[in-house]
Amino acid sequence: MLPIRDHNPSGRTPYVTYTLIAINVLIFLAFNLSLGDGHALNVFYYDWGMVPLHISRGQDFYTLVTSQFLHGGIMHIGGNMLFLWIFGDNMEDEMGHIGFLIFYLVSGVFAALAQWIVEPSSTIVTIGASGAIAGVMGGYLLLFPKAKVDILLILIVFFRIFPIPAWVMLGVWFALQIGNGVVSDPDLGGVAYWAHAGGFMVGLILAIPTFLKLGGFSYWQVNHGKPPHPDAEYELTSSRIPRVRRK
Template sequence: MFPIRDHNPSERTPYVTWVLIAINVAVFLSYWSLLSNDRATQDFFMTWGLVPAWSAPETFLTSMFLHGGILHLAGNMLFLWVFGDNMEDQMGHLGFLLFYLAGGLAAAAAQVMADPGSFIPMVGASGAIAGVMGGYLLMFPKARVDVVVILVIIFKVFPLPAWTVLGFWFLVQFVQGSMTPTEQGGVAYWAHAGGFAAGVVLTFPLWQKRGGAAFWRRTHGHPPHPDAIYREGRTMVPKVRRDKDRARSPWDR
């Protein structure tokens, strides 16, 4: 289950969101050729990824723009595309950039505190994007988000309130972080949870400026503007009628 879009149109062009996506893609392409060589990939991530055991200061920033593969990059950029424009709309371009970077730094710090002796490099923008998601949840808890649910070969889109999608996502990160041994590596759950919590905290002054609980009462938790409406377009796939709906021909048996 993952979000593909929300019904919350932004009222200004999200230049910073676009630039962040472009930078992440460009950085990934710059070292893509290394991924076919395990040793070269390991050396690269040990240099520029965040290794909690020695926590080189510059890697708190550089690790935010590295990804372990195409799916890792695509998933993160999808989440940033869905939720970033609305937070940029609320915070302004410079404010959103500082918020994004602060969320990423907080996420990295959370992972280091959770496993300070680890020699496993952490890479990915997901901590910073988790901050964006936490801020989105505070500002628009009832904004509708379309999620795709995949069950084997069945694909279904469901519109759900943001608090359901994002709250469930945060709960999964927290539970998985609590149950997964830190030395095991893999997904940096504490970075996700820490970034999300930081996003809520960093957005709190803006939420108060908008009126706090009064803002929620005024908007009922929805965006303070009309929802976007999506209509499904025509498909090029022809419909196949069931046997009982077809006229039987002389050749039918």
């Protein structure tokens, strides 16, 4: 199940969201194309990614920010930028350009610190924008819990797009981060689940002032948890793959 868009149009051009996407993509292309996938690229990640042991030693605090702009592969950056594109514009719309940028970076810093708290002696490099984007998703859940999000369901040869409330999609995503974080071994590397979970919670908390500015729970009551404007409508079609009925 993959979210592909929401039905929540923004009222202004999300310049910061677009700029963050562009910076991430340009950095990925520049260093992956020039350094390849060998030793030089690994050294680059080690120098600019967040290494928990270094933070424990009081070193390389700048990597709490720089690590947010590094990605390890096409699927890594593609998935992250898709989520930022879906949810970032609405948060920027409500927070303003500068406010959203600060919110994004601070969420990313605390997401990295959440991963550090879980494994402070680890020498495994943590990279990716997913912690900051998780913060965006946490804030989105607070502001627009019933906004529609289109999900692409892929079951082998069956493809279907269907809308679900944001609180369902984001709630399931958050639960998966907690569950996978509990059962996974951080010493083996892989996905930084606790960075995701930590970023999500921090983003939700940091969005509270914006939520209160909009009216708090009365904002929910007036709009029933939906965006305060008409939903964007898309044509949803079922799979065009022909079906063969059994006799």
